[in-house]
Amino acid sequence: MLDSRLYHHLVTWLGQWPAGQRLHVVSSERRVRPGWDGERHPVVGVGSRAGVVLSVPPTHLAAVRALGDLVVDEVLDELPRVLDLPGWSGYRAVFRYTVAPTPGPDPGEWVDAADPGLPSWLRPFGGEVLVIRDEEGRYLAGVGVKRHDGYGHELAVGTEPAARGRGLARRLVAQAARRVLDEGAVPTYLHATENVASARVATAAGFPDHGWTLYALAPPPPGPPRSP
DSSP states (O other), rough: OOOOOHHHHHHHHSSOSOOOSSEEEEEEEGSSBBOOTSSBOOOEEEETTTTEEEEOOOOHHHHHTTTOSSOHHHHHHHHHHHHTTOOOOOEEEEEEEEESSSOOOOOOOOETTTTTSGGGGOOOGOEEEEEEEEETSSEEEOOOOOOOOSSEEEEEEEGGGGGSSSHHHHHHHHHHHHHHHHTOOOEEEEEETHHHHHHHHHHTOOOOOOOEEEEEEEEOOSSSOOOO
């Protein structure tokens, strides 16, 4: 049985869940509003073995559905053209979630994302982030929380190269997942299919691979020339 928090997260984030067919294209106003990072995320989809729900802007629902009986990968490749997003590209990731993170100690501390001693990649998360420092107070590893809605929070982890191989990432991810659950949401975790290290962290932290996939569009890399 699907956890109620995950169900409500997917309904809120995508506009519908579950899929009513192999590829179910739906629309949501969330595709035209700022997301967790203040940026627009015009396409988000989640697929399970039962089918894929692909969420697009309401203004483009008919055009995407008009692509016809294509598989999701083919539709994803067509979306930059259909949505008039030149330079954007489709990407896929393994979508994981947990309601039973790996038990263990809580080695990290929650600090403000604006703390001057943190790396720049943690700042966009806002609120509090979870970090581990060494005995001299130097940052070693951290977890940011993408607070998509009140039901689902996505975790992202990073470890300094010199601190890798100590199990810091898996301990932090499990600790952050326990807090997300305590706050009433479900923790999720994404990683590229080929990212073996991230997959190992997820599994060790208690995020099993259910065979689910995340589908989205990525903007072009920064730097001129760039489309608005």
